Amino acid sequence: MSKVDVLLGLQWGDEGKGKAVDFLAPKYDIVARFQGGPNAGHTLEFDGKKHVLHQIPSGIFHPEILNIIGNGVVIDPIVFAREIRDLEPFGVDATKTLVLSNKAQLILPTHKLLDKALELSKGEEKIGSTLRGIGPTYQDKIGRHGLRIGDIIEKDFDEKYQKLKKQHLSLLSALELEDDFIEQENQFFHSLELMRQFRIISTEYLIHESLKSGKDILAEGAQGTLLDIDFGSYPFVTSSNTTTAGACTGLGIAPNQINEVFGIFKAYCTRVGSGPFPTELFNQEGEQLRKLGNEFGATTGRPRRCGWLDIPALNYSCMLNGVTQLFMMKADVLSGVSPVKICESYNSDRGETSEFPYVYNDSYSPIFKEVPSWELDGILEYNNLPHNLKSFISSVEESVHVPITLISLGPDRKETVLKKS
Ligand code: GDP
Ligand code: IMO
Ligand code: MG
Numbered sequence: 001m002s003k004v005d006v007l008l009g010l011q012w013g014d015e016g017k018g019k020a021v022d023f024l025a026p027k028y029d030i031v032a033r034f035q036g037g038p039n040a041g042h043t044l045e046f047d048g049k050k051h052v053l054h055q056i057p058s059g060i061f062h063p064e065i066l067n068i069i070g071n072g073v074v075i076d077p078i079v080f081a082r083e084i085r086d087l088e089p090f091g092v093d094a095t096k097t098l099v100l101s102n103k104a105q106l107i108l109p110t111h112k113l114l115d116k117a118l119e120l121s122k123g124e125e126k127i128g129s130t131l132r133g134i135g136p137t138y139q140d141k142i143g144r145h146g147l148r149i150g151d152i153i154e155k156d157f158d159e160k161y162q163k164l165k166k167q168h169l170s171l172l173s174a175l176e177l178e179d180d181f182i183e184q185e186n187q188f189f190h191s192l193e194l195m196r197q198f199r200i201i202s203t204e205y206l207i208h209e210s211l212k213s214g215k216d217i218l219a220e221g222a223q224g225t226l227l228d229i230d231f232g233s234y235p236f237v238t239s240s241n242t243t244t245a246g247a248c249t250g251l252g253i254a255p256n257q258i259n260e261v262f263g264i265f266k267a268y269c270t271r272v273g274s275g276p277f278p279t280e281l282f283n284q285e286g287e288q289l290r291k292l293g294n295e296f297g298a299t300t301g302r303p304r305r306c307g308w309l310d311i312p313a314l315n316y317s318c319m320l321n322g323v324t325q326l327f328m329m330k331a332d333v334l335s336g337v338s339p340v341k342i343c344e345s346y347n348s349d350r351g352e353t354s355e356f357p358y359v360y361n362d363s364y365s366p367i368f369k370e371v372p373s374w375e376l377d378g379i380l381e382y383n384n385l386p387h388n389l390k391s392f393i394s395s396v397e398e399s400v401h402v403p404i405t406l407i408s409l410g411p412d413r414k415e416t417v418l419k420k421s
Pocket of ligand 2: 009012040
């Protein structure tokens with residue numbers, strides 16, 4: 001019986017999960033997404049081309065791999081149809097290599113309207129949602145009246161759709177429908193036709209049969225641990241469990257079927273949207289990181305907030321996820337940046353603490369240590385990496401007590417260094 005490896009983000013998303021999954025995919029038979037939806041933007045680069053995936057797992061460019069969208073995911077058919085179309089010029093026939101869980105939730109056009117209305121009503125306290133309908137769709141799931149992908153192949157789908165739409169419209173009654181709502185709805189139904197061409201099944205059975213027959217599975221997380229609905233900086237979070245536990249509920253696997261947990265982090269930190277960010281830089285240094293790291297959202301294009309690596313946050317994420325291996329991404333961005341800083345703990349009105357706070361407010365401030373920077377020269381061999389980069393790696397490993405086994409030094413699949421532990 002095989003086991004499942006999980007790969008997930010340890011910060012506020014955009015750590016480079018797409019690149020890492022695409023890099024590791026050849027070792028696996030199946031890549032499966034377990035939560036989130038079109039709020040994700042996972043970037044892959046190879047053969048001089050860049051691809052951004054939102055709902056489709058990042059193993060899709062490997063024709064021999066089966067990709068699964070698990071029950072924990074929320075799916076927007078319009079985005080789905082666009083993603084499938086965008087894959088066609090690259091010879092990817094996803095109808096053969098992509099399977100959808102019949103239990104994944106369906107994002108309706110009205111979910112997106114509700115997302116906008118709810119966000120608008122929050123005024124200054126807005127979450128900075130991607131407005132892709134994520135929150136309202138998960139709300140309907142938990143409220144037990146959501147529509148699932150399996151419903152689209154049932155005879156009474158139209159009836160169910162109209163019923164839920166009516167509920168949404170009564171909630172939205174104070175608002176005018178957007179001019180393009182009819183067009184959105186047309187696109188929605190048109191996209192459902194495409195979705196019906198895919199295998200819509202109980203993917204939990206497929207996963208278990210695959211494990212029994214010795215197949216290797218990689219579960220791909222979306223967002224990051226600090227955006228988790230339970231453990232993230234609530235309420236500035238997404239609406240799903242982004243942690244390892246989410247892989248169990250989002251795919252139907254048991255905790256004892258999980259093997260390695262690959263935790264991905266940037267050598268610094270970014271965040272897009274509102275909410276606390278202890279090591280955020282509001283100065284020229286932050287601007288520099290944004291520019292060097294090209295830190296603009298893959299889904300919304302918004303500039304990402306930038307700051308230094310936060311060890312208490314990283315420790316917290318490793319603890320929650322049971323991380324067995326760390327992957328450090330974007331170390332190239334810090335090449336030539338001097339000084340490089342790491343936050344080791346926080347000052348608080350109760351003294352120094354290494355605990356990630358319940359509420360991060362003005363009574364906290366990060367305590368930084370400066371480390372010597374490095375210059376990269378294109379070398380992709382661990383032993384030949386600059387001494388200061390290796391010291392940075394050792395310093396993080398010592399603080400977090402988890403080995404860093406992969407170092408990413410550029411967006412391309414090839415710009416990846418493996419460190420044998
Ligand atoms: P994800 O959501 O975790 O998959 O990450 P995103 O794709 O949203 O954001 C990561 C960005 O960094 C993308 O533009 C990637 O192409 C890029 N990237 C990934 N790894 C590296 C790296 O090691 N160095 C650099 N410079 N860019 C990287
Ligand atoms: P990937 O998978 C970064 C953020 C949004 C917002 C909050 C809630 O690419 O790492 P939502 O749309 O879920 O209601 O937004 O979460 N957010 C992300 N930030 N990367 C993501 O995904 C994100 N998905 C959601 O910016 O602050
Ligand atoms: Mg992203």
